[in-house]
Amino acid sequence: MYATVESDCIGCGSCEAVCxxxxxxxxxxxxxxxxxxxxxxxxxxxxxxxxxxxxDVIILE
Ligand code: SF4
Structure with a gap:
């Protein structure tokens, strides 16, 4: 699985807090x-x- 963050991230910090x-x-x-x-x-x-x-800008594929 590959993870990417698209350009519309608003910098909330949630993904870093979770993972x-x-x-x-x-x-x-x-x-x-x-x-x-x-x-x-x-x-x-x-x-x-x-x-x-x-x-919804984190893409996992
Ligand atoms: S959860 Fe992560 S990718 Fe999504 S907006 Fe917040 S900082 Fe950006």
């Missing part, structure tokens, strides 16, 4: 997925983070 192993905030205050591919043991957490994103 800091995969998501972090960059210098612009926006989220990025910094570990790819997502390790299998973290897939559920990454899905949780995607589900909680208020603007």
């Amino acid at each position: 800091p192993e995969i998501f972090r905030m960059n210098d612009d205050g926006l989220a990025e997925a910094y570990v790819n591919p997502v390790p299998s043991e973290l897939e559920e957490k990454a899905k949780e983070a995607a589900d909680m994103c208020p603007v």
Whole structure:
């Protein structure tokens, strides 16, 4: 599974709070997925983070 954050991130920080192993905030205050591919043991957490994103910009595929 690969995680990407699309450009419409509003920088709420939720994904980093839920799954800091995969998501972090960059210098612009926006989220990025910094570990790819997502390790299998973290897939559920990454899905949780995607589900909680208020603007649905986390893509898992
Ligand atoms: S949860 Fe969504 S909007 Fe919030 S920081 Fe993460 S990608 Fe951006």
